[in-house]
Amino acid sequence: MTDLSEDRDQQMFHKHRNLLFSVAYRLLGTAADAEDAVQDAWIKWSSADRSQVADPKAYLTRIVSNLALERLRSTRYKRETYVGPWLPEPILTSGDTAEAVTDAESVSMAMLVVLETLSPLERAVFVLKEVFDFSHAEIAEAVERSEAAVRQAAHRAREHVRARRPRFTTDRPRQREVTERFFAAATGGDVNALMELLSPDVTLWTDGGGKVRQALRPVVGATTVAAWFAAIGTVTYQGIEPADMNAELVEINGGPGMLFSGSGRVIATVTFDFDADGRIAYVHNVANPDKLQAVADGTAHDVGTR
Structure with missing residues (x-):
């Protein structure tokens, strides 16, 4: 194979690299595993007979x-x-993702949590069909199943997701406004202001992975969740005094979120899902240090679907 053809094949892979990461991340839910899958795809691509592709x-x-x-x-x-x-x-994530509502929803923490409840095959079929708009025939070839099996898996996955995801979408400016108000109330310890932003039956999910102290079960109810976040500025966390803790608004998984850091490291991220009235219905708080490397490196990912 000539150097020219090798360069062309490298360029072709690079052209689709963001798409490959987008697919892998939605299937796996972790940036590290998605990057590994993309790297392995490159190895297979570089060793394949690409003249037949x-x-x-x-x-x-x-x-x-x-x-x-x-x-x-x-x-x-x-x-x-x-x-x-x-x-x-x-x-x-980049601003382009936030502007594309479908892309942002499909990569949101809330949607990825729902996708975790699907079987691996159902998840792959749902992502490729509903997010990336591949045909059933294309998906059948991709996952090495019959087209009939893919159609059945697609139907099961679609019904499963619909039952667990709200049928409304809070507009982006409203999400940003509520997040900014939540940020100000949490960092200011204002319980009453937090209560105004939370759905009465709001649920907080925290992930410490056994590495750092977090709730092992969901925290439910506006009063309890508001108290949890109002304490941020008053307690030492992971050895970091409140005065040494930094909080900032960033775009996480296609929407506005909060990032906490201190002592030169990221210690937590917080993202939100909203109800029909624009109040916060779900909060996802990731504090497991093993899961914060992708955020800590500062890279904004393009997770568009094209």
Whole structure:
């Protein structure tokens, strides 16, 4: 193979690299595993007979989907035996993602949590069909199943997700406004202001992974959740005094979120899901240090679907 053709093939892979990461991340829920899947896809691509590949995008998507499926199956037991709630690994995202409502919703922490309840096959089929708009035939080839099996899995997954995700979408400016008000109230210790922003039956999910102290069960109710966040500025956390803790608003998983840091490291992220009235219905707080590397490196990911 000539150097020119190798350069062309490298350029082709690079052209689709963001798409491959987007697929792998939605399938796996962790940036580290998604990056590994993309790297493994490159190895397979570079060693394949690419002269026989008619559609590089479909071919690469099939490779990364299969790699992600294998990894998802192998990690399923670890997630089921995880200490406390298992939440996806948060990532910083670019403004383009936030502007594309479908892209942002499909990569939101709330949606990724729902996807965790699907079987690996259902998750792959749902992501490829509903998010990336692949045909049933293309998906069947990608996951190495019959088209009939893919259609059945797609139906099951769609019904499952619909039952667990609200059918409304709070507009982006409203989400930003509520998040900014929550940020000010939490960092200022204003319980009453927090209560105004929370749905009465709001649920807080925290993920410390047994590495740092967090609630091992969901925290439910506006009063309890408001008290939890109002204490941020008054207690020492992971050895960091309140005066040495920094908080900032950032874009996480396609929406506005909060990032906490101190002593030169990221210590937690907080993201939100909203009800029909624009109040906060779910809060996802990731504090497991193993899951904060992607945020800590400061890279904003493009997780668009094209």
